[in-house]
Each structure stands twice: as structure tokens, then as C-alpha cells.
Amino acid sequence: MQKLLKPRFILILSIVLVSIAIISLVIYRYWKAAQPPLITIDSIDTGVERTFEPVLPGKEVTFPEDFTIHPKYQHEIWRYIATLKDEQGNEYLVQWSLFRISMFEEAGVGWESPQIYTSQAIVTTPDQVYRDQRFARGGIGLVGMRKRPYQLSIDNWSIRSFTRSPAPGNLMISSEQFDVNLGNKLNKAFIPLGMKGYQVTHELQSLALYGYSAPYIEVAGTIVVGGKTIKVTGQAALSQVWGTDLIGGEHKNFSHFLFRLQDGRVLSVVKSRLKGDVLPYSYGNLFTPDGRHVTLSNDEIEMHAIGTTTLSNGKVLPLQWVVNVPNYNVYLTAKATRFDQWTHLSIPSWSGRMTVSGNIKAQGFLQLVGY
Numbered sequence: 001m002q003k004l005l006k007p008r009f010i011l012i013l014s015i016v017l018v019s020i021a022i023i024s025l026v027i028y029r030y031w032k033a034a035q036p037p038l039i040t041i042d043s044i045d046t047g048v049e050r051t052f053e054p055v056l057p058g059k060e061v062t063f064p065e066d067f068t069i070h071p072k073y074q075h076e077i078w079r080y081i082a083t084l085k086d087e088q089g090n091e092y093l094v095q096w097s098l099f100r101i102s103m104f105e106e107a108g109v110g111w112e113s114p115q116i117y118t119s120q121a122i123v124t125t126p127d128q129v130y131r132d133q134r135f136a137r138g139g140i141g142l143v144g145m146r147k148r149p150y151q152l153s154i155d156n157w158s159i160r161s162f163t164r165s166p167a168p169g170n171l172m173i174s175s176e177q178f179d180v181n182l183g184n185k186l187n188k189a190f191i192p193l194g195m196k197g198y199q200v201t202h203e204l205q206s207l208a209l210y211g212y213s214a215p216y217i218e219v220a221g222t223i224v225v226g227g228k229t230i231k232v233t234g235q236a237a238l239s240q241v242w243g244t245d246l247i248g249g250e251h252k253n254f255s256h257f258l259f260r261l262q263d264g265r266v267l268s269v270v271k272s273r274l275k276g277d278v279l280p281y282s283y284g285n286l287f288t289p290d291g292r293h294v295t296l297s298n299d300e301i302e303m304h305a306i307g308t309t310t311l312s313n314g315k316v317l318p319l320q321w322v323v324n325v326p327n328y329n330v331y332l333t334a335k336a337t338r339f340d341q342w343t344h345l346s347i348p349s350w351s352g353r354m355t356v357s358g359n360i361k362a363q364g365f366l367q368l369v370g371y
Helices: 002-034
Strands: 075-086 091-102 115-124 129-137 143-146 151-154 157-161 169-174 178-186 198-202 207-225 228-243 251-261 266-274 281-287 293-296 302-305 320-325 330-335 349-358 362-369
Touching: 075 207, 075 362, 091 169, 091 178, 091 228, 091 349, 115 178, 115 349, 178 228, 198 266, 198 281, 207 266, 207 281, 251 302, 251 320, 251 330, 266 320, 330 362
Parallel strands: none
Antiparallel strands: 075 091, 075 228, 091 115, 115 129, 143 151, 151 157, 157 169, 169 178, 178 207, 198 207, 207 228, 251 266, 251 362, 266 281, 281 293, 302 320, 320 330, 330 349, 349 362
16 A cells, blocks of 8 residues: 555655646746836836927926926936045945836836836945845836925835935945945035026037035945944945936946035036937036036036046046136046946946046046947
């Protein structure tokens, strides 16, 4: 009897295991098909219907109304850049960004949501660069915003506040490589970019965006790397921009500088290159300690690279620049001293601190996207 039961038991067990394997495969394929695709800057526009809300002059950015997601526009970017030091004076850099990309204009529920999100976190220490990223589709609870109190989150990464604005509050990022917990104190109010929030990004091509910035944020908190907790302090800038055709499409690359000048001013300038024979266009804002700013157009900015540098991965990048704003007595030369900071994530980029010389002392940061 036992000899007869044993083969039958093995047969039943085999059938059960095969059935489990088949069911698991079906579930995995269904789950895989429902996942948002991996996003790269070269594939952002695939299948996108261009019927989104246009960016037009006359619309003003207001607070707290615009501390929110703007789904009628194709793209939206939140960016946080913190230059920090530990108690021994060692320098650190924390970057966090969240990109929202809408695949089509119509609203959807759950897995049918057209909103795709990708977030990147980069922690640069004196010895190493740590990188991580997150992906999510809108509408399924993995990414979202709460207005009161403010919270913007994707997975277990978030900016939280006890008010209706992003700051004062905390940036919290947790990954297998590092943990970040930074308290953000808002020293100056949020400032609409350009003309009341309408920023021209290429005058000849009629390109623009809406957005705001908070360049005067005082930071204190901790970074955990390699099991070691490091207390850091410093300054940060937080921005949010939205519009249509901000990334991908006709854009070739961007070069973004952020300078903290010794006299308290903060200079943020971007050089944008489009595909084809279109001339590059520079734009930006010069923020002042009294909470005001001036909008800078292409004619007011002298911005050009001095040669190129070849990285260990073969990338050839412009890592030394001249940036002048003559009307406001700013003449700067910025160069990278640490080259291998290329980040090969969903939206590849190079970013890092810059050594700055010129007619005024300054701290510099550069990000290159699309190179």
C-alpha cells in the first residue's frame, strides 16, 4: 500500500508545483504589463499626444495655490539642491528631484493614470557618490501630494511640512545605500520665476514655463552612509516648474548653474540647446537677500564653456565655464575639480560642486542634462 501511495503522492505534488509555477508566471506577466516603463530622456515623447495646456504670458503663479501638482501640463519638475558641511568642514552635496511626465492629457483612474513619475536622489560625500531612483505611476498610491499639511512623496521619499508650503519642513530619503533627514528652514519667501511665475526659456521658439524657487533655505540634519551618521548644515534651493515640452522633444541638452555669491545674492542660469540649427538660449534669475529678484534674458547673460573633459566612461563634457552678467557686475569662471560624477539613472546627468573665481567670491554648482 505504501509503495502505491508514494508514486501517487509524488504525482500530485508535481501537479501542484507546476500549477503554482503557471499561476505565478501569469500573475508576473500581468504585473509586468501594468508597470510604468523605464524612462530615459530619449524616450520621453514616445506616444505622447500634444494636446496639453499651453504656457502663456499673463498667468501668475500664486501661493499656496500653486504648491500642488499641475496635471493639465505635460511635464513637472521638483528639484532640491543642498550644499552642506559636516562638523569637520568636509563638503557634502544632496540632490533630490522628482519628474512628472504625462503620456496623454485625458485623466485616468488607477493603472489607467497617464502620469508617470521618476525620482532621483544623489548624495555626494568627500569619498564617494551614492545614487538611487524610484518609479511610480500616478493613481495607485505610490506617489502623491497632500496640501494641508504639505507632503510630496514617492515611495518612502518625501518632503513634508507642517504648513501649506514645502518649507519649513523636512526632506527624508531612505535607501539601501544611504539615508537623508534634513530639516529645512525658509529664510526668505518663495519667489515666482521670471515675470510673476512666467519664465521664457527660448524667445525665438516661443518656449516658456511656470514656476517658483526658494533659494534661501537653511539646512540642518543628518546623512547616513556606510552605517555612519554624519551631522551636516548648509544651504539649499528648492524649485518647482511645470509646462509643456520642458524635457525631451526638441531639447538637446541643458547646462544649469547655481551660484551663491559672497554678497548674499544667488544666481541661477540655464543654457538650453535645441535640436537642429537653432541657436542656444540662456535665461535665469538673480535673487537678492531682500527677497526680490531680477529676470535675466539671453542678451544679459554671457555663458560659454572653455574646452571639454573626457570622463573615465568616455563621456566628453564641458566642465569649465565662463558665466558673466555684466549689468549686475558678475564675472565668474567655474571649473569642476572632481570629474567622475556622471549619474546613469532614468534621466542621465552630470552634477557637482564647482570651484569659482572672478570679481566676487562664490560657491558654485553645475548640472548637465542631455549630454
